Amino acid sequence: MISIFHFQIRTAHCRSLRDVSRWNQSVCTVFFWAVLMIWMWHGFGYSLLAVDYSKDVKPILQSRCVLCHGPLRSESGLRLDFSGGITKGGDRGPSVIANDLAGSPLIQAIEGMSTDIKRMPEDGDPLSETQIQILRQWITDGAIMPEEPEPFRPADHWAYQIPHAITPEPTSWSSNPIDQIIAMHQTKTGQHPLPQADPATLLRRLYLDLVGIPPSIEEIDQFTANPSDEQYATIVDRLLASPEHAQRWARHWMDVYRYSDWDGYGAEIRESQPHMWRWRDWIVDSLLADKPYDRMITEMIAGDELAPEDPSTIRATGFLVRNWYKFSRNSWIENTIEHTGKAFLATTMNCARCHNHMYDPISQKDYYRFRAFLEPHDIRIDPIPSSLLSPGATESMARVFDKHLTTPTHLFVRGNEKNPDTTHPLEPGLPTLLGGQAVSSSPLELPVAAWFPHSQQFAYDAKKRDVDLAIEKAAKAVSGFTSETTEADRSATIAMLNAVLKELDFIQSRREAELAGIANNLEAKELESMRQAASLTERIWRLAVAESELATQTLVVAKAKATDGKKKGLEAAEKVLVEKRAAAKKAKSAFLSSPTAEFTASGEQYPKTSTGRRLRLAKSIASDANPLTARVAMNHLWLRHFGQPIVGNMFDFGLRSPRPEYQDLLDYLSVRFVKDGWRFRDLHRLMVTSKTYRQASAPYSTGVTHFEYVGSTIRRMEGEVVRDSVLSISGSLDVALGGPDIDPNQESSNFRRSLYFRTSKEKNTVFLRQFDLANVNECYRRTESIVPQQALALSNSELLISQSRRLANRWLQKDTALLDQPDHFIRHAFRSILCRLPSSAELDECMGFLETQTRLLSSASLTAFPNSKPFEPAPSPDPNIRTRENLVNVLFNHHDFVTIR
Amino acid sequence: MINQDYARRDFLAHLGTGVSGIALSTLLGNRFSLAEELDVSSEPASSPPDGNPHFKPRAKSVIWIFLVGGMSHLESFDPKPELNKYAGKSISETPYKDAANNPLIRDNLREFVAGLHKVQPTIYPLQAGYRACGQSGLLMSDWFQHLPSVADELAIVRSMWTTDNDHGAQLQFHTGRHALEGQFPTIGSWIRYGLAGLSDDVPQFVVLGTPLADCCGGTGGHGSNYLGPEFAGVPLSVDRNNPLPYASPGSSVYREEQLGNFDLLRSLHRLAQVESIDDARLRARVASYELAFRMQSSIPRLVDVEQETVDTHQLYGVNTAPTDTFGRQCLVARRLVETGTRFVQIFHGSNGGAGAWDAHSNLEKGHREQIAQIDKPIAGLIADLKQRGLLDETLVVLATEFGRTPGAEGANGRDHHPYGFSIAMAGGGVRKGVVHGATDELGFHAVEDRHYVTDVHATVMHLMGLEGRRLEIKGRKRLDIDYGNPITAIMS
Incomplete structure (x- = not known):
């Protein structure tokens, strides 16, 4: 139908222009219909009279063809995303031949009438008749198109290039290369660094950043008395070497690695495993030992293949065990693929599960080749030597091993596990742009301890x-x-x-x-x-x-x-x-009965070989030549020190992640990180000793990838830091290392650091939950909400009420002058809790409060909160002391307490 | 990071409503959520909501009642006389034998644990009688004694379907995704995300009743997932002494003492604001304390239904077994909506496991007991909303995760049935006294006007004046099925 009408339209149109005098009745009729049809076509948004490449043709090619015949994948060598590609064509030669419909492979493909060219597009509906008509018309008209430059090739994307470090230009401002690179930018933009932060603010920032608890009054005094670079550097080194630093930063990496204790229904384990805390302790231990990050990655993905006899290495595979899911092997593997990609390579592999990736050069096949690395692995519980036990722990460890040695990996058509393409089993592989290397994995012979753990x-x-x-x-x-x-x-x-x-x-x-x-x-x-x-x-x-x-x-x-x-x-x-x-x-x-040789074995025996696939994957990811891994790690480091990342999207460095303004900075850090042996401690030191870090903090800027101020931004403490800081200031904090996950109900009675409390989808700490607890399913960056529930937690929780009372009494017992001289108490409280002195206006307010509140508490007619239980210890019977307990509680609620400047 | 629209609203709030107006708008303006961080693509469309509806809403608030465990559609809203006719026969012996082999079974179903719940072959007759109720003649099971009195307010949808034949369907009913796919924002959190609050004194998304158990969605059933924690439902208990976490500083603190503390904090924050006048976070923090302090007194007051008249108590069945607990929750829901909460989600039947409606055996006894708990309170809620003129602006939803099998399970039960089941709605923008959609003669498959669970979401969103696609967050692609389509046939 369409083509007939179309013919009539064209005929009438031509004649009317050529020879008006030869009009006859029938032509007039045709013309009438033609006008009507033109009007109707316009009504539908199509103009068939003049098919325009840019307006009519290109949108069709872009929406239906370019995903496979474009910059991401040039299947059959064909690109239809620019005129040069169309003209050049693919394996079958030029895709269109002007004025030759039958000879144009493009038309044969979209019409699906040819026997040797498959109907295109392969996925989804065929092109509509109108779309086909437009392309036919365009070719009939001579396939006219302008010259177009070749569009961007994914291989040229910044994140897929091996980073190389610029040589920072020396500046009188600083000898730190970070500062020098920032200075190079500022010279261009005409910006200036902010002044350096005052020593007390800086020290509080540094402590909260590196160890997650604030400095004591004495530590502040020492530093403010001598805030020299040398003194600062000494403090930095001391903090970086401390177990508290490993605990603080382990929690950051636990966010990134999706740490989760077991979850389930009643006692039934449905997700992750009960022994997961051993992996948490491995993270802490690794940071404490400043273990190279490439080694850390390898241990997490393939610790069992790397050191098959060493439980303290194998516990690192909790990274994989954590994805275990009772009800679906596929969900388990899919989560592992998605988050291995996001955590180390900032790559959204998951977008290629059902179809080729829409933006990045990852085909659906690539997704399943990635899966093939993980196909053989499964989890098991091993006995471990008592030397590795913590008090209260059971003598076992959850770990991975290769169990399904010969299970093939198939592409699931449209991601549907019920529909595997069994004709093409896939070999493991990582796309070269993501650092994949052309080596094959060879199976590893395992020692007895690995295949028969109970024989040890x-x-x-x-x-x-x-x-x-x-x-x-x-x-x-x-x-x-x-x-x-x-x-x-x-x-x-x-x-x-x-x-x-x-x-x-x-x-x-x-x-x-x-x-x-x-x-x-x-x-x-x-x-x-x-x-x-x-x-x-x-x-x-x-x-x-x-x-x-x-x-x-x-x-x-x-x-x-x-x-x-x-x-x-x-x-x-x-x-x-x-x-x-x-x-x-x-x-x-x-x-x-008659003798046999059968007896109950001491334990299960497992395969005597491992495929070596995960080790190969780990080595590709943790490789000096991988363009992404070090950059991703440095971006995480920078975010957590400075409050903003260099690359805005923490888990996607793909094509939708534009080149960061400070790519030179990121690349310098990444190169240096790798060159110096992938050790975090050096990079932490480089960052926090920079003048950039030590600037006065800027207000939260509006940019994501462009920061108006390069330096520390104001942040809110994470819940863990809030709780740990309260306990640290009150003198109650127990900084002991390691051990099984603690019952969340003990949030106010157990004074261990917060990272040791059980945390999973359902089982976690109410207090921490109010402060944007890491979502165990995905948390590459914490959210920072400000909600009334936080106010209630800080003013009313047993933790805060009890610790405020303890703290005030501890001070007063130590120094009786604090009771006699209220201004001393107020100064002491401000310095302990907020790490600063009160302004004179603040001092006045607090003096007034001590007086009126003491008077209030001395009066007879007071209403207790009804029907709730009292928190221990009881408030002081002395109104003077009780008022001071109140003041302490108020300061913990001050905006400046939860704020890191 | 402050969105222009928020800034403007914040400014307007300053002008218009003074200090109390700042509270909510500053809170909204300070969502430092991933949503905006991810804004690195060049995709068109979605933008963070400005808090206003996208078009004229028909309702201002939602009361979403969810019956945990799976209420039988066959003993509530979907009479099937053929079940009585063929009672005791195998489905294959009836003229409707195709029902058990219908391709819909394969297409519909995604099992959590394969083979756990099979099609029950032996037809189990209707356990309840039916009667025509109200002027509309709406058919309702005679186990309901009170709901018939508001039949003319109800729209019943008899053609719901879902894909999980286990209780993960509870999560699915709230997120629209099968439990195996993980957790997603719930319908309540989308409303909370999309619309500004109506009051500074109450949370905008409240959860009453015991939330879903760990088996079946847990906190994910009222969660906000990637929208950020501030959009999740706030669970309140109707216990006036302990309505929410940290509501009370313990009995060893005096009210006057706490007030004194709070006054000092307010003064100190005011001094800090002089120093940094345009610190949006400080402003939000101050507002959060004001709201917390108000919540601390408003929430116990709101959940304290003793203040209501005896007549009202009787209407909801408060202070009478077996309606007391659920009656209080419905009454508190009304009080919340009246005060300005956008979305109240009430769970009924949570029992730490699959739910009390899960009638694998003793269906009649179990369902009669459950219905006795909700019948009067729901009828009372709708009648009360109406008499207060609130029904026109409040949308009431009565839903459950799936129906129950036409075939018997054991001697006297019905198994899980995701292929066809019923829900009901009433209030703002909903047609009155109508039935929409149908299952086949056995009540097996939804055959006429089939609706997946997200069609209910779409209906709620639409009546609240929101277009779901305009709320989509970059990097969080949603599918057509996640949005669903509004059930226009039941809209007035």
């Missing part, structure tokens, strides 16, 4: 220790017999001792058989007889256990008979007795 001596020792203890306990019971001891009681106790003695026989015999099996240097017959011995001792032991349980139940029945009136209890006990008797009988017949 410490695991056997732990088991034997338990059995020895049980023997000791049972023997003690036997030796405790008196004339009062009944026969039934004696039998039961002796049977119990017998059972644990037989267990010792069994585990010893099993140990010998298992070790012999591992050593594999015995004759088959010899090994077989050792296995049979183990099998026999096991059956003896199981028989002894059954007999012990029978004896114990006999005792229970005897006791139930002795106590009259408990008929129901007796009946139940007798019922169990029948069961136990049957079990004993069964154990006996098992014992008497």
